[in-house]
Amino acid sequence: MSKPVKQIHLAAxxxxxxxxxxxxxxxxxxxxEFSSFVHxxxxxxxxxxxxxxxxEGLRLREQGGELYDLDVVGRPDTFTVLAALAAVTDRLxxxxxxxxxxxxxxxxxxxxxxxxxxxxxxxxxxxxxxxxAFTGENxxxxxxxxxxxxxxxxxxxxxxxxxxxxxxxxxxxVADKDRGVFLSDRAAGAFSYADAHFDIGxxxxxxxxxxxxxxxxxxxxxxxxxxxAASSADAIFSRHGTLEDGQAFFADVKGRLAxxxxxxxxxxxxxxxxxxxxxxxxxxxxxAHDVRLAQVSPQTAIKFLEQLWNRDLSxxxxxxxxxxxxxxxxENTISRGRASVRTNRDPVEIAxxxxxxxxxxxxxxxxxxxxxxxxxxxxxxxxxxxERINHLVQADASDGFILVPHVTPAGLDPFVEKVVPxxxxxxxxxxxxxxxxxxxHLGLTRVAHxxx
Amino acid sequence: xxxxxxPLHLAVALDGTGWxxxxxxxxxxxxxxxxxxxxxxxxxxxxxxxxxxxxxxxxGLALQSDNPLRADDRVDRVRGRLDAxxxxxxxxxxxxxxxxxxxxxxxxxxxxxLSKAIATLDYVSSGRAGIRIQxxxxxxxxxLFGRRDVPDLSGAASEAFVDELFTEAAEYxxxxxxxxxxxxxxxxxxxxxxxxxxxxxxxxxIDFHGxxxxxxxxxxxxxxxxxxxxxxxxxxxxxxYRLIGDGADIGFVTPHDASETTAIVDAxxxxxxxxxxxxxxxxxxxxxxxxxxxxxxxxxxxxDERLGAEYISDAEVFVGTPAQLADLLQEWHAAGAAGFxxxxxxxxxxxxxxxxxxxxxxxxxxxxxxxxxxxxLRAALxxxxxxxxxxxx
Numbered sequence: 114m115s116k117p118v119k120q121i122h123l124a125a126x127x128x129x130x131x132x133x134x135x136x137x138x139x140x141x142x143x144x145x146e147f148s149s150f151v152h153x154x155x156x157x158x159x160x161x162x163x164x165x166x167x168x169e170g171l172r173l174r175e176q177g178g179e180l181y182d183l184d185v186v187g188r189p190d191t192f193t194v195l196a197a198l199a200a201v202t203d204r205l206x207x208x209x210x211x212x213x214x215x216x217x218x219x220x221x222x223x224x225x226x227x228x229x230x231x232x233x234x235x236x237x238x239x240x241x242x243x244x245x246a247f248t249g250e251n252x253x254x255x256x257x258x259x260x261x262x263x264x265x266x267x268x269x270x271x272x273x274x275x276x277x278x279x280x281x282x283x284x285x286x287v288a289d290k291d292r293g294v295f296l297s298d299r300a301a302g303a304f305s306y307a308d309a310h311f312d313i314g315x316x317x318x319x320x321x322x323x324x325x326x327x328x329x330x331x332x333x334x335x336x337x338x339x340x341x342a343a344s345s346a347d348a349i350f351s352r353h354g355t356l357e358d359g360q361a362f363f364a365d366v367k368g369r370l371a372x373x374x375x376x377x378x379x380x381x382x383x384x385x386x387x388x389x390x391x392x393x394x395x396x397x398x399x400x401a402h403d404v405r406l407a408q409v410s411p412q413t414a415i416k417f418l419e420q421l422w423n424r425d426l427s428x429x430x431x432x433x434x435x436x437x438x439x440x441x442x443x444e445n446t447i448s449r450g451r452a453s454v455r456t457n458r459d460p461v462e463i464a465x466x467x468x469x470x471x472x473x474x475x476x477x478x479x480x481x482x483x484x485x486x487x488x489x490x491x492x493x494x495x496x497x498x499x500e501r502i503n504h505l506v507q508a509d510a511s512d513g514f515i516l517v518p519h520v521t522p523a524g525l526d527p528f529v530e531k532v533v534p535x536x537x538x539x540x541x542x543x544x545x546x547x548x549x550x551x552x553x554h555l556g557l558t559r560v561a562h563x564x565x
Numbered sequence: 566x567x568x569x570x571x572p573l574h575l576a577v578a579l580d581g582t583g584w585x586x587x588x589x590x591x592x593x594x595x596x597x598x599x600x601x602x603x604x605x606x607x608x609x610x611x612x613x614x615x616x617x618x619x620x621x622x623x624x625g626l627a628l629q630s631d632n633p634l635r636a637d638d639r640v641d642r643v644r645g646r647l648d649a650x651x652x653x654x655x656x657x658x659x660x661x662x663x664x665x666x667x668x669x670x671x672x673x674x675x676x677x678x679l680s681k682a683i684a685t686l687d688y689v690s691s692g693r694a695g696i697r698i699q700x701x702x703x704x705x706x707x708x709l710f711g712r713r714d715v716p717d718l719s720g721a722a723s724e725a726f727v728d729e730l731f732t733e734a735a736e737y738x739x740x741x742x743x744x745x746x747x748x749x750x751x752x753x754x755x756x757x758x759x760x761x762x763x764x765x766x767x768x769x770x771i772d773f774h775g776x777x778x779x780x781x782x783x784x785x786x787x788x789x790x791x792x793x794x795x796x797x798x799x800x801x802x803x804x805x806y807r808l809i810g811d812g813a814d815i816g817f818v819t820p821h822d823a824s825e826t827t828a829i830v831d832a833x834x835x836x837x838x839x840x841x842x843x844x845x846x847x848x849x850x851x852x853x854x855x856x857x858x859x860x861x862x863x864x865x866x867x868x869d870e871r872l873g874a875e876y877i878s879d880a881e882v883f884v885g886t887p888a889q890l891a892d893l894l895q896e897w898h899a900a901g902a903a904g905f906x907x908x909x910x911x912x913x914x915x916x917x918x919x920x921x922x923x924x925x926x927x928x929x930x931x932x933x934x935x936x937x938x939x940x941x942l943r944a945a946l947x948x949x950x951x952x953x954x955x956x957x958x
Binding site: 136137145146147151170171172173179180182183184185186187188189190192193194196197199200201215216217219220223224226227228230231232233250251252253255281286288290293294295296297298299300301302311312313314315316317318319320322410411412413 | 589590591592594596597600601602606625626627628629636638639640641642643644645646647648650651652654655656657658659673674675677678681682684685686688689691705706708709710711712748753755757759760761762763764765768777778779780781782783785786787871
């Protein structure tokens, strides 16, 4: 018996504040003006995408004790811009990354329930955690959270938020003018939640929203993060976009669901993926190389080296060989506010690998960085890319992809214009939205009952 | 202080189905739609077409209650609401000229988050954002957050505690303002030769250390279109007048006659630093309007009958025709009020009376500020775009 053909889920990640985003491209527009967000969201909706995705960082990055100035810097408030985008889109899901460390459950639940009402059921929450005192310097609590506590707090935070979302059943507002009865239940919204992290109670003041609660995304990749996702998330924003790597991740995470009484289709695996399109595969490959060079300027190459070497390399020649000194081991102090520099691998071992590769392939420092930091998933003609995406989804490497264009705001346009129609022709991607809520688009069942 | 020869500004305060607790039972009320975006875009659209300078949107962290400090279990009043900042943001792209001033509660929220939220509201509205800052002394509200203890306000500690809340609110406003300035307007340079997207010398740590919190900065959001979105607060006494005089752009106050208006305007001005732009004092008035005095009185009587009591308010309650209201507003304007924030007793009726009756009447009298050409809220209120406190050039 052959497997049924899977329908692909597509989403769009607004270009972020890292070197994937090429601000030096002449076509690059504003990263902060609302018109850029409108263009991006409306393009995604034109492409019948499930949702658009916004990342978040609550402190500007630093390297070598100074604000990092080589990447795009600056972004809007997540909730506020998504609420405004609800006015200029009709069906597109609106996914926001919101931190569970530097927020409080009552306020976040209010904001997501409000966003869900104001968008007619299109809100989603990518739950992320932080622990660092560096970000904490912008908040009342400061840096208080032990690193090993961050998932515990995140899980508590999510349970508390679910308690709040579930505090209204949805039928309490009767607004009977003649009888003068507005609420059918005098305890509507009553809740209490107490554990090691939170002790809160009272009445929630946002009645039940169209989706019951926002769709929950999780992005952590550790064992703890995967378990958290299996227990509580509707979708995972993963980094595993290749066939073998993706299949292993897919099997691992979906395999954890049964433990929580959940079916495999109740948790979607959606890796982030970049793309470069050309008329032909050869042209796309050439363009992809140009994009890589734009993403890794000579100055950016030095900063990447510093992140591994954990020392000042400002005098190093990016067009010469890799540094001969070894990385400084121990705590990484050169770069702050950036998740990717945290690695469990020995930096000296990685540096030696890089040196061997550079020597074997005769690469300069910058060329080496171009090679090892590449994150280009789909390169080719529209037909090649459509085929590749479909193959990965049908082979259970993922349920779809969150596409990350490298130019704001029009970087998504060619994908929507050229690749989406090919996926539609193959019968693996919708030609019209069938439902109105994000939960509908993702094929998730409605939340009938919420566990506190 | 505004001069009485300046035209007056007219704004509306939106809250649920109106300020009268029985307003939701009126025939034209839409109580079942309060949680839908269309409800708010319709009302703000009416206010914009009526050329009101801004709309405020009330908010509160706790479920509404007839008791300001404690929950009640009434089922005969509107209960439940949406976050006001997000309502304002949802409405912004559907409007072009009207200012949007949602409410936020300083006592339990993060100034870093609110700063970027209001900066973003300013971006999505192309320069029409403000924020009305409120404090909360309620133990019930504190319990929703579980973060801080609030004394029982019947005790002797209450006055000191309220002072503490206002001090914290003033610090909160200072943090908002520093964060809005933490990016200079020309910080984004996109210099390909040096590989730099921003000039880091034009991004600034704010290094704020207050009595309740510290904030490092800079903001993650670039300086908003107005430079500084407008900060407003409602005050009934000295602590609030100090907050407004020290750090707000707009004060909402509740005088009951012309001489009280003058006294409050003077009290606020006494707190104003000499080098600051003048504060705009708006008098709040609850309005029950009708085509005739009798019709307005009959409406109020009907609403009060459903309430089972006479409606009382912190603000002056006006019952009459738009022309009679115009007389009162002109008198208080001459006494020093720069403008008025009218609280419609019932929506949409009293808002329509404002836009279709009061506005044309004031226009006929040449008494209303013409903000039609202005595209930002600051411009509509004739306030300059402020220089950045951190800019050296």
